[in-house]
Amino acid sequence: MSLDLLDNPPPWPGGARCAVALTFDMDAESLVHLRHGAAAPGMIGASSALRYGPRIAVPRLARIARAYDVPLTVYIPGWCVETYPDTVRLLAGEGHEIGHHGWLHERPNTLSPADEATVLLRGIEAIEQATGARPRGYRAPAYAMSAETGRLLVAEGFAYDASLLGDDVPYMLDCAGGSLVELPSDYALDDWPQYVHMGEFSMAMPIRAPERAMEVFRAEFDAAHRHGGLWVSVFHPFVSGRLARAEALCGLIEHMQAAGDVWFATMAEIAGHVAGLVERGEWTPRREALPFWSAPVEPLVTP
Amino acid sequence: MSLDLLDNPPPWPGGARCAVALTFDMDAESLVHLRHGAAAPGMIGASSALRYGPRIAVPRLARIARAYDVPLTVYIPGWCVETYPDTVRLLAGEGHEIGHHGWLHERPNTLSPADEATVLLRGIEAIEQATGARPRGYRAPAYAMSAETGRLLVAEGFAYDASLLGDDVPYMLDCAGGSLVELPSDYALDDWPQYVHMGEFSMAMPIRAPERAMEVFRAEFDAAHRHGGLWVSVFHPFVSGRLARAEALCGLIEHMQAAGDVWFATMAEIAGHVAGLVERGEWTPRREALPFWSAPVEPLVTP
Amino acid sequence: MSLDLLDNPPPWPGGARCAVALTFDMDAESLVHLRHGAAAPGMIGASSALRYGPRIAVPRLARIARAYDVPLTVYIPGWCVETYPDTVRLLAGEGHEIGHHGWLHERPNTLSPADEATVLLRGIEAIEQATGARPRGYRAPAYAMSAETGRLLVAEGFAYDASLLGDDVPYMLDCAGGSLVELPSDYALDDWPQYVHMGEFSMAMPIRAPERAMEVFRAEFDAAHRHGGLWVSVFHPFVSGRLARAEALCGLIEHMQAAGDVWFATMAEIAGHVAGLVERGEWTPRREALPFWSAPVEPLVTP
């Protein structure tokens, strides 16, 4: 199919046809503590599955990254950064990017602005203490960016956000106080709908074979590769890092590398590239102003 | 299989074997505003996914329509018509049909008759202002036509409805005050069960690869083509217009065009064709009287 | 695989290797009236999908049955029998069996014993009036047989029940007052989990291609054919009778007929065959006493 389906893709470094960022959200037990509170310490089974992320999956994923020479970007709630310092050190030490992912996986849009700011600062502090550097990027837990998030990220000097789903290529978010690069993904690149069946999170879904999940992720890559887009996974170590799925992920990377002309990068590198293009006037991205709505839509009638 | 499974298919123009209407419901953020009210402005992530519809997907779908020379029919809530005027102008300007889809995606059967009328009139007004013409067709949000909808559509001079699932070919709805062409579809031609996983709408479903969704849509087409039926998609730009899925949609159109003898038309064109057949006595459609029931069924016992 | 996995299959007529009963539950709008009460008359969209059953699907299924020379068994709530007399007449007139399926699809185990008896009698009456004969078989709506159902069925002279899932071959239910042939099926032979996505019934499931559903149904047949079992579908006209799925059903029947040595029969014929075997001492079925439990299980601790 030779029809051009993507408007205004950015030029990628070295003439690459698309950019690929292997990104993971390392939530560990934050999910169970946030949702179940006092009951969480007694949820040993679910916790064991979640701890598999930092304990088993991340070292495996780091090994895969080394073997295929591709960088990872891992978004980590501050509480997890402090709870799993070795895991963070391993990642940072091998040059992978550590991004901000809240404190205990709180959904920003369920918090007051003051509480959202508290969470943001505390998460920055945790990452800075663990890695020696402030995070450059942010991903809102559960895609739940609030009306305030953009403004707060700009104020704290973040280079990019990775929470939204509004395009197939990078775009700019204009917020109170300044702008931010948005590096969007899509629910189709999240591993949760492919693999997660956990009563603790009200997820009664079929679990699909790694090859079925790869059909979904590969179709997204093939399209991005044909049209010059951006492929950003929203994987989770405790999900996609399980043994058989990690093998399938290797197969996916091999598929991407065989396709050729792919720029594998961290999200911060992509954001930096985009910012450079914009500064040098080499590419004009689409812009969206945040928040989208300053007030609820007035209903015409009330159901 | 040579067994004839479809009674009384209408003759299609030019001896075509079946009719195909590529229809979309462009709901944009109406879904989140209706359901989440005051919380909606803070739901930036979900909103970004929904805005992808008018911003990114519709222009892409229009391009596909141009490339394959097939018309689209797009049902748009009035609030979306007013919120995304450029998108509506683009569609109307290229000859695609704009249909009525409520004001803010309200389910008619959750409204009082007066409120339903208010919504209907306001939606007509929005479309008329944007396109210079009243809509000819209507699709109830969420398939939720009420007992009053038929009567109201007749009173407002609609040519057809596209909300029901009662047949594989067009039929007539007899309502208080007059009749209406019904152009039915089926849940199997909705893209939501194939692709949507969004906590904001309590949709915890697996997301399937474009090729798996196409298996479903293609099977429906193949059957319609063999038996003389009508294929009416109920797609959504923010869902089926994502890059990899749009590619798969191109493949589906190519499959249809390769099958040959397919009449690609807008819904208004199909309704006009059907009305003409009926007026000229060239085809006698099945008729259903609306509403189906004037009162609840008296229970024999109470569980 | 030559391992024998089925104990004590009955001898089938003519040396057939397995028995196949194509059974359908024709619920029509009973589902929406039972569940939604006063709101049901306003649920036109869902109703149109449900009415497709008696109006469009059943005539189509009858035609398929004729073409392939296989009998159908259709369980119909009494209210539907009275609401769709032509559909019932069509089925009965072509020799298909009409079975009992409650009055308005009430789950027996949500009713008092007196109410369950009322429903049973009223359903018998409806079928007797429509067909001139009392039903010989019963299927509880939603597999929800109560502790009383067996006793009531025996008292009313039913020959068999088709509500349970306790074996791969017929067995006997010993109830207060007498015995009954049980002709079991399995959830895997229900078309609902394959195809139904309807918010009105809280079914947020993916819809699968007909070929994917056939993988499930065919695997069950192949196993039954290899091992001498019983294949009893729990299909619904409004679901499996849609055009593309009806085509796939034709393919399934062709697959069965190509396998050879299959006894296609109504459920009443199968029950009669089984009863004859038992009476003549030619086969000794497994027996289960109903109800399974006379009282709740005393909990050891209370969660």
Next chain:
Amino acid sequence: MSLDLLDNPPPWPGGARCAVALTFDMDAESLVHLRHGAAAPGMIGASSALRYGPRIAVPRLARIARAYDVPLTVYIPGWCVETYPDTVRLLAGEGHEIGHHGWLHERPNTLSPADEATVLLRGIEAIEQATGARPRGYRAPAYAMSAETGRLLVAEGFAYDASLLGDDVPYMLDCAGGSLVELPSDYALDDWPQYVHMGEFSMAMPIRAPERAMEVFRAEFDAAHRHGGLWVSVFHPFVSGRLARAEALCGLIEHMQAAGDVWFATMAEIAGHVAGLVERGEWTPRREALPFWSAPVEPLVTP
């Protein structure tokens, strides 16, 4: 793919490349009694499906185990042990392992410590009476091990636990009072997400063809085989023991046996092997201390 993805796999007996334990949870009607209490005796349909487990499926699975010469491990709630003594005798008599699975399938983490102890002791007693030996292993119903479970298992002399999902190879649980071998599995090796659609348990999922489920289970085996891991199914006789699925299970075992160098063992044998390696200093497993958390995580903010 030659990349090594598994750290520190244990040496398996006879130089086998991986260990396989075919394990089942035989819950029978405990599920319905626990969840539905007084309503359970009236739930005949669901009960018939659940009873299929001990009545039909277990003898079939035992036959398969004999034919392929592979041992089974079956976890059985004490109430089921007492309710289905013949089934337990059959299994124990053929050398299969009977493991502890609560009394009535209570989730330990919903019980007080005293109640959890009561359940544990009563389950031990039931198994000891039925088999003449105390159980050596335990699997918490619904993966719901509590903060107390490990301590209790150690106190009662259990050799291993099979409730967790924290690794791909055995590891040690350090609990108050001593240690325990953990033989972990994964949700991907549970048959419930593949096959169960039962309203009684709020499971509205598609049912997949046996071959689709086998894709999932086989991928896990292939990975374990390549990397030296442990494959532990969490199947249920009433689910995976149905006829067509049992056939597919035979196919899976054939696939495993064809792969070669697989150690098929009971869980107790695997735990014994692991304990021996540790005692003899031939392998140093990873260790996790239980419980993971002594108190809830203090939230930074409150959503």
